[in-house]
Amino acid sequence: MNGLIKIGDATYRWLDERLGITGITKATLLHPVPKSINWWYVFGAAVLTAFTVQLVTGIFLAFTYVPSPDHAYSSLDYISHHQFAGNLLRGIHYWGASAMVLLIFIHMSAHFLTGSYKYPREMQWLTGAVLLILTLGMAFTGQLLRWNQDAYWAIVVGAEQAARTPIIGTWVAQLLTAGPAVNGQTLTRMYAIHMLLLPGGLITFITVHIYLVIYKGASEWPVPGQPVDPKTYWADYQELLHTDGEPFFPVGIWRDAVFSLVVILTIGALAIHGAADIGIPANPTTPANPAPDWYLIWYFAILALIPPASTPYVIILAPAIGFGILFLFPFANKGERNFVRRPWAIATVFIAAFATLVLVYMGYKEPWKPFLVNGSNPPQLASKSLRTTSGQALTPMALAGAHLMTVEGCTACHLIEGVGGQRGPDLSQVGDRRTYGQLIWRIARGGGGMPSYGNVLKPSQVNELVTYLETRVTPGQAISSNPGG
Numbered sequence: 001m002n003g004l005i006k007i008g009d010a011t012y013r014w015l016d017e018r019l020g021i022t023g024i025t026k027a028t029l030l031h032p033v034p035k036s037i038n039w040w041y042v043f044g045a046a047v048l049t050a051f052t053v054q055l056v057t058g059i060f061l062a063f064t065y066v067p068s069p070d071h072a073y074s075s076l077d078y079i080s081h082h083q084f085a086g087n088l089l090r091g092i093h094y095w096g097a098s099a100m101v102l103l104i105f106i107h108m109s110a111h112f113l114t115g116s117y118k119y120p121r122e123m124q125w126l127t128g129a130v131l132l133i134l135t136l137g138m139a140f141t142g143q144l145l146r147w148n149q150d151a152y153w154a155i156v157v158g159a160e161q162a163a164r165t166p167i168i169g170t171w172v173a174q175l176l177t178a179g180p181a182v183n184g185q186t187l188t189r190m191y192a193i194h195m196l197l198l199p200g201g202l203i204t205f206i207t208v209h210i211y212l213v214i215y216k217g218a219s220e221w222p223v224p225g226q227p228v229d230p231k232t233y234w235a236d237y238q239e240l241l242h243t244d245g246e247p248f249f250p251v252g253i254w255r256d257a258v259f260s261l262v263v264i265l266t267i268g269a270l271a272i273h274g275a276a277d278i279g280i281p282a283n284p285t286t287p288a289n290p291a292p293d294w295y296l297i298w299y300f301a302i303l304a305l306i307p308p309a310s311t312p313y314v315i316i317l318a319p320a321i322g323f324g325i326l327f328l329f330p331f332a333n334k335g336e337r338n339f340v341r342r343p344w345a346i347a348t349v350f351i352a353a354f355a356t357l358v359l360v361y362m363g364y365k366e367p368w369k370p371f372l373v374n375g376s377n378p379p380q381l382a383s384k385s386l387r388t389t390s391g392q393a394l395t396p397m398a399l400a401g402a403h404l405m406t407v408e409g410c411t412a413c414h415l416i417e418g419v420g421g422q423r424g425p426d427l428s429q430v431g432d433r434r435t436y437g438q439l440i441w442r443i444a445r446g447g448g449g450m451p452s453y454g455n456v457l458k459p460s461q462v463n464e465l466v467t468y469l470e471t472r473v474t475p476g477q478a479i480s481s482n483p484g485g
């Protein structure tokens with residue numbers, strides 16, 4: 001027994017001499033933290049836990065996933081339905097992503113409310129802001145890897161809208177899609193970003209972020225009425241650690257451990273039911289109603305709600321401004337930390353959270369039909385719109401289409417013979433400028449402020465609508481033939 005201990009001792013000393021284990025352990029695990037840290041501080045570790053879950057499950061998914069348009073969907077289908085525990089694996093990765101995004105926002109809010117981004121922890125906040133961007137990038141690129149209808153059309157619509165941004169739009173869109181269209185090259189690009197670029201960035205920035213926690217220490221719980229003064233803060237903090245600190249391990253770490261365990265168990269419990277259904281494979285010829293996952297759908301909802309003419313300015317500029325503001329925080333690095341003395345900070349968090357919830361709800365309340373002022377009563381077509389533009393009676397099919405124009409709320413956005421809304425183009429003479437195929441495509445697919453009706457209307461109804469719209473031509477002009485009958 002004694003002999004064993006001696007061998008163990010000698011081995012440790014041999015390794016320690018070469019690796020510096022004791023020094024590192026002292027600096028990382030045993031560094032002192034203020035006794036006042038509490039449950040508000042557990043979210044950072046929880047984000048790290050969620051990230052680790054994503055890293056591990058991501059590697060296992062990558063063993064089977066094939067990043068090509070022909071096989072991406074079917075390889076995920078295989079994982080979900082045939083591979084041993086595959087559905088659980090995908091489920092964990094799916095819910096893990098949601099957990100990570102959610103926890104990051106909570107982590108940010110907690111440290112925003114306690115003002116711990118102030119001196120001398122500004123770099124903590126800045127690296128955190130970068131981590132937020134990288135994480136949202138992971139969420140976005142991950143969805144596309146499913147290569148199903150929703151993911152495919154979400155990026156088609158996203159890129160199409162981004163392309164309308166003045167000056168940089170086309171460039172951004174092409175950067176996103178790796179070319180003029182969404183195809184296999186796009187998938188390869190998203191795969192490389194999701195598997196190499198962003199994880200590399202995340203690991204790098206997480207390392208710096210954690211290094212800073214150790215270097216600048218965990219912030220003490222802010223006492224109202226004790227503002228941060230960069231001149232005295234650091235000396236006071238050292239004094240506090242000395243008189244009222246405790247080693248991070250084991251007294252500081254237990255809350256982190258408990259909460260991280262709760263996070264893992266929750267992800268696991270949700271994952272037993274598997275990930276969201278992967279839907280149907282991407283099909284570039286059949287438009288869908290694109291819907292991103294919840295952590296991006298609020299942004300889609302904003303784009304659907306703003307006036308279409310402003311989309312080109314909002315789609316890239318709004319996130320740029322939003323993230324830009326995060327990078328301005330270090331300029332406000334003095335003063336009160338506790339939220340009871342910063343009511344506007346509480347207001348900001350509540351308004352942001354509430355707005356996000358409302359927008360997520362609206363995003364799911366698909367399709368993005370307009371809210372009609374008087375309920376289900378959009379403008380009724382004028383009686384002259386119920387005849388062809390040259391005054392003949394409409395065919396029964398065209399008449400059914402005219403009826404749908406009102407029922408489906410098309411007239412809330414479109415003018416026909418002076419009746420209707422003005423959000424979309426006037427359709428009084430749309431038959432002059434659009435072919436049957438173009439009209440089908442437009443209605444089914446939407447985009448540019450026009451809701452997509454592909455999943456809402458039956459093909460026969462789209463056909464009726466288009467048959468009607470084709471009667472809207474300059475009087476005297478021939479009605480183009482209708483291949484649909």
Ligand code: HEC
Pocket residue numbers: 308368369370405408409410411412413414423424425427430433434439442443447448449450451453465469
């Ligand atoms: C929320 C408002 C809104 C609703 C509701 C709406 N549209 Fe649109 N629609 C638009 C906008 C905006 C555009 C312009 C899109 C663009 O710029 O590409 C458009 C474009 C179109 C076009 C192409 C017009 C052209 O000149 O090329 C057609 C056709 C069309 N919509 C038909 C319909 C039909 C049919 C319905 C009902 C099923 C409908 N829309 C409902 C907003 C709407």
